[in-house]
Amino acid sequence: MAEHKRKKNSQNIKHTKQKKIRSNTKKLYTVSIALPGSIIDNAQSIELKTYLAGQLARSFAIFNVDEIVIFNELGMQKSSQSQIDSHTKNKREEGISSDPNVFLARILQYLETPQYLRKELFPVHQDLTYAGLLNPLDCPHHVRKEEKSPFREGVIINKKSGGETSLVNAGLSKHVIIDKSIKPGVRVTLDMGNYETSKNGNNYFASYLVYFYTIN
Numbered sequence: 001m002a003e004h005k006r007k008k009n010s011q012n013i014k015h016t017k018q019k020k021i022r023s024n025t026k027k028l029y030t031v032s033i034a035l036p037g038s039i040i041d042n043a044q045s046i047e048l049k050t051y052l053a054g055q056l057a058r059s060f061a062i063f064n065v066d067e068i069v070i071f072n073e074l075g076m077q078k079s080s081q082s083q084i085d086s087h088t089k090n091k092r093e094e095g096i097s098s099d100p101n102v103f104l105a106r107i108l109q110y111l112e113t114p115q116y117l118r119k120e121l122f123p124v125h126q127d128l129t130y131a132g133l134l135n136p137l138d139c140p141h142h143v144r145k146e147e148k149s150p151f152r153e154g155v156i157i158n159k160k161s162g163g164e165t166s167l168v169n170a171g172l173s174k175h176v177i178i179d180k181s182i183k184p185g186v187r188v189t190l191d192m193g194n195y196e197t198s199k200n201g202n203n204y205f206a207s208y209l210v211y212f213y214t215i216n
Contacts, residue, residue, distance in 0.1 A: 030066040036073030037101030047130050053107035054134035060108075061137040068108060070101050103127050113153075113187075114142045116171035120155045121187060145171055150193050151210065152176075156186045180209050188212040 035056075043049040060068060106127045111134060113121055122128060136142065143149045154170035159181055168176040170190055178190065189211040 031064060032067040032069060033060065033065050034069040034071055037070050037099070037104045038073045039100075040104055041100050049103065050107060050130040050134065053104050054111065054131075056104075057108050057111045057137060058135065061139055070105050070108075072101055107131055111137055112139070114171060116145070117153060117155050117169070117187065120157070120169060120185070143171065146173060148192075150191065152190045152192050154188050154190055156182045156184050156188060156212075158184060178209050182209075182212060186212050 039056075040049045040052050043052050106125070110118065110122055110128055110131050115136065141151065141153050143152060152170040152172075154168040154176060156166050157169050157175070158167040159165075164181060165177050165179055166182050168178055168188060168190065170176045170192075176190060176192075178188070182188065188209055191210050
């Protein structure tokens with residue numbers, strides 16, 4: 001009996017050590033994946049194309065893919081003009097983008113974006129007709145309203161007078177002020193580690209801007 005307990009305790013200690021090692025191990029690499037946009041061309045309708053793009057996005061999220069490169073497998077630049085015109089005409093009749101690479105990229109960008117930013121960053125487009133029906137990816141940066149997080153994704157909505165600060169929609173009940181002047185519509189990543197309510201109580205103040213970029 002005593003020997004069984006010692007064996008069980010040693011297994012627990014070993015499991016605890018392995019868990020600590022995993023938790024303390026930093027990710028020192030990035031994962032990139034390349035795929036052709038033509039992968040969705042075999043789908044029969046825009047609904048199926050959207051669903052396929054959503055399944056791809058879910059797989060990439062599960063396996064922590066950092067970068068997705070979509071390339072043109074068809075070599076459209078080398079195709080004859082009649083082939084290009086025929087391809088474009090067929091896609092227009094389906095009511096989606098003529099370029100499958102653009103369609104796939106748009107769906108993936110839409111799903112990667114936190115839900116509270118989608119209306120700001122993605123205007124109404126025929127490619128996104130069924131994107132709202134896809135299951136959310138629930139990525140770590142897709143935080144809920146008022147959920148505490150060290151970082152938040154946001155979009156610039158306005159420049160403050162004086163040109164030194166900008167207002168950001170970060171999915172909170174109040175806007176965030178940053179000490180950078182950036183044009184409206186730009187997506188930003190904010191460090192929310194040290195934010196405090198401003199004097200008038202109407203806005204939060206983010207400690208600093210981490211990253212910003214535009215969506216094409």
